[in-house]
Amino acid sequence: MLLEPIITSLLETDMYKFSMGQCIYHQFSDYKTTWSFKCRNTDVHFTHEMVEEIKEQIKAYCGLRFTEEELEYLHKIKWMKGSYVDFLRLWQPRYEDYEITEDADCGLTIETFGTWLNTSLYEIPTLAIVNEVYFHMAYHYDELLASFEKKLDEKITLLKNSTYNLGLFSEFGLRRRLSAGAQELAVKKLNENKYPGSTFVGTSNVFLAKKYGITPVGTMAHEWIMCVGQGNHKHNPAYSNWYALDWWVKEYGILNGTALTDAITTDCFLRDFQLTYATLFSGVRHDSGDPFEWGEKMICHYESLGIDPKTKTLLFSDSLDFERADKIASYFAGRVKIAFGIGTYISNDTDVPALNIVMKTTKCNGMDVAKISDTPGKGMCKNPEYVEYLQRCISWRMENDR
Incomplete structure (x- = not known):
C-alpha cells in the first residue's frame, strides 16, 4: 500500500x-x-x-x-x-x-x-x-490541497460578509471528497466560524460529526426506494415510493423523516405522498430536476392537502454551490423551511475538475x-429493457391511476 x-x-x-x-x-x-x-x-x-x-x-x-x-x-x-x-x-x-x-x-x-x-x-x-x-x-497532491484551502477560505469569507445567505446548510461531500484531510479541514473551519445569514448545522460524515460534536445528517437514498419497491418480484415498480414510505414509517414513525422524491420521478412520488405520509414526514429532499420548479410543486402539493408549507422542510442536495443555494433560499424565503446539503463544492473544489x-x-x-x-x-441500469419496462409502468400509472 x-x-x-x-x-x-x-x-x-x-x-x-x-x-x-x-x-x-x-x-x-x-x-x-x-x-x-x-x-x-x-x-x-x-x-x-x-x-x-x-x-x-x-x-x-x-x-x-x-x-x-x-x-x-x-x-x-x-x-x-x-x-x-x-x-x-x-x-x-x-x-x-x-x-x-x-x-x-x-x-x-x-x-x-x-x-x-x-x-x-x-x-x-x-x-x-x-x-x-x-x-x-x-x-501533485500538495498543490491540489493548497488550491483547496485557498478556495475554502474564500468561501468562508463570502459567508461571513453575507455575500451569500444560505440559512441552514450541511456538508454532504464524503463520497467525492479530495481526501479525508481536506474534508475534515472543511468541516472544522465551517464549524468554528459564525455567519450572519447562514448556519452550518452538520455533516453527512458520521465520523466527523462525532469528532466535532455536530449533527450527523441523512435519512434515505435512492437505493431504499429502488430495492424495497423493485426488489420484490410481486411489486408493481410504479408503486415503489408507497412501499418505501410505508416500511420507513413502520421503522421510524415520525422520526428521521425526510423523503427522497425523485427515484421514479417526483410526479409519480406525489401520487403516494398523500396526507398521512406528507404529515408524518418532516420534509422532502430534492436531488434532480429544476429546483425552483420542484419547490413550487412541493409547496402546491402541501397546500392541496391542507398542510401549511411553512411547517415542512425542503432539503436541496443536487450539485449545489453557495451561489445557487443563495438564490434558492432567497426565492423561497418565508414560504417554506429551506435547508441545503452541499457536497463536492465544499469537499473537492480545487484547480482541477472533480471526479x-x-x-x-x-x-x-x-x-x-x-x-x-x-x-x-x-x-444507472445495465438492462435497457428493464428501464423501458419501468418507464411504461410509471407512464401507465400516471395516465390511468388517479
Missing part, C-alpha cells in the same frame, strides 16, 4: 447508510444486491498502479471493526435501536464481496455482491477510496433495478 490508510473508522460513511441499514436489518435482511461502479468523466483513466492501490485500500477498510465508543455514539442517536447497534458490533466488511478489475474504458471496474445489509455499507467508503487514490496518484463517480444498485434479488430521476441521464 503506497498511501496511508484512507478509511480509518467504520463510522466514516454517510449517516443515511445507518438510517437505511437499520431498516434493512429489521425488515429486509435476506435481500441480496449487486452494486456497480461508474466513472462519468470521459477523460479520466485509472492506471494499473491506481487499481492495485484501490484494492489494497479496500482490503485495509475490510480489516476495520466498530469500537465500543463508536457504537455508544450511534446508540445515542434517538432513532437508532439497540438491536441494530448490537448487529454492528458483530459486523465487518468482506473483501470477498468485491470484484475489482481493470477495463479498457476508464481502467477500473468495481462490483460488489452479497446481502443488501452488507453491500449497502460498502458504497461510500469505496467511492472515498477511489477519489483519494486518484487525486494522490494523478496529480463524477457513482456506485449504484443494479440488481436486487436477481431483478434489475433502476431509477428514473427528474434529470435525464442520472440513472
